[in-house]
Amino acid sequence: MIELSVVIIAKNEQHNIVDCIKSCQFAKEIIVIDDYSTDDTVKIATELGAKVTQRALAGDWGGQQTFAIKQASYDWIFLIDADERVSPELEQQIKDMVTANEQIAYWVHRQNKFHHNKATHGVLRPDFVCRLMPKKGSYVEGFVHPQIITPYPSKKLSAYLYHYTYDNWEQYFNKFNKYTTLSAEKYRKNNKKCGFFKDIVLRPFWAFIKMYLIQGGFLDGKMGWILSVNHYFYTMNKYVKLYYLYKSNGKL
Template sequence: MVDVSVIILAKNEEEKIGNCIKSCLFANEILVIDDGSTDKTVEIAKTLGARVLHRSMNGDWGAQQTFGIRQASFDWIFFIDADELCTPELAKEIEDVVTRNEQGEYWIKRINKFVHNKATHGVLRPDYVSRLMPKKDSYVEGYVHPAIITPYGKKKLKAHMYHYTYDNWTQYLNKLNNYTTLAAEKYKKDNKKCGFFKDIVFRPAWAFIKMYILNKGFMDGKMGWILSVNHYFYTMNKYVKLYYLYKSNGKL
């Protein structure tokens, strides 16, 4: 056990949060910030020893994570999503860093897993995410893809974590719809410009090329094609929604 606060944002995650928490039992605090779950998420978390706080997210991931940081009991924090698992190797590495108090913003390799098929390129290629850092002077800002702000130098851990992306296509497409709406609203708030040909015609095509060809989505066969095409539509739809947000206000 090590003095680090694990922070998990959750809403209706009864199928996954148990395994997530169990993978983090190396920590002396597991803090779940619950966004109004109506299933057994809270019950499961408490049964496994987590401290649960209730707060409405309202689409603002950054504010929710910053709230978690402020509520953390220890000087080190580790972010993990309810659909992720910390591997034993990663847990040991985190213990070592925190015990030695080696200050830094630690990035961790995340291996994405899709329940239906194996895909390791394109959209589901492994990525690095910022997850472990001292609590002091750290905060998060942003809606759909929040950015963690810290004064510490960036470092990488050797061990990896797992991310179990989607259980079914309905969940996948519902999330795509929700994320594109939030992205469009954020872009509008930031006064991001939107042109029909540049952003709705050409930008999605480039997004597909980048995922399918440059990031080798083609190596994942049928699934690589499906996910790359969906990335095309994700990119297009967030700009379509932004375009019509402006149009409804008479700005286009």
């Protein structure tokens, strides 16, 4: 085990938390900040040796992760979501980087998976996310897609972090609704402009073209088409919600 604090933000993740924690048990400390789960997330995490603290998320993902980072006992931290898993290859790379102790923020190669659905392009194409870094001076800001802030130069690791995005279509569309609402609220808070023709008519078309053609969604056959069309509606819906937030306040 290495002197590393793994940080997990969770709410009602009993179906995910076991595999997530077990993939990180090479670290001396695993911290779970739980948003008052109503299932067995806390019980399971505690039984697996994690340090669990309950704290309301209140829509502020960045604030929750920053709070979690402050609880870490070790100089190095690794951020992971409950629906993610560290591969054996990534485990070894993390061990090597922490042992080397160079003051660098590492981006890991995340492979996105939709249970029972094969897609490796477009919306579910692999991406890089900043997750491993020294604790000192590191924090997170933002609501829907938070940004990790560190004072360190960055470097990419090659091994995969597996991200099990959705278990079923019901979960997919629940997240769809939640994230479009949070995005709209974030845009309003930042006073982002919203025009009906530009953002509700044209922008979704560009979102579809980007995912289906430019990012290669068409290579994933039927699933690529479905996910790209859904990305069209995702983009449209967050701007529809923003448009009517402004309209309800008499700003349009």
